[in-house]
Amino acid sequence: MNSMYKIILFIHIISAILSIGPFFVLFPVLNQMKGKNGEVLVSQIEVFQAAIRIVKHAGHVLVVSGILLIWQGRWPWSTSWVVMTIVVMISSIVFLAKAFKPKIRQFYAGIIDSNVLIQKLRLSLWQYILILLIMLWFMVAKPNIW
Structure with missing residues (x-):
């Protein structure tokens, strides 16, 4: 394993x-x-949104470093765990776009109250964590599905 691959792997793990x-x-x-x-409440919502922004930007680095690792590594793009990681990653991107910001907009628009907002955000957090853990499992376990 060359040193550039190790650096990219480190960046990938941190992201x-x-x-x-x-x-x-x-x-x-x-x-x-x-x-x-x-x-x-508004300041706590802003903290929440800031954390989501950190996650999104880290996700960008994660995707780019993952592409570089596959390109430099020994796995073809058709490997089952690579394909499944990409499928889960795409679904996580779609989920992230719909999970948090629309709910916060509904709160600011007066459509939902703070208690409903908290419940919806908590549920979305658990769902997104589950999606990310599935993706993490594919990257670490590298299961041979087909």
């Missing part, structure tokens, strides 16, 4: 950590949002 880690910090933020209103 994987950054693409899932902030979500676990958001559970205490959701707990603190209960019963809050006004500027306090």
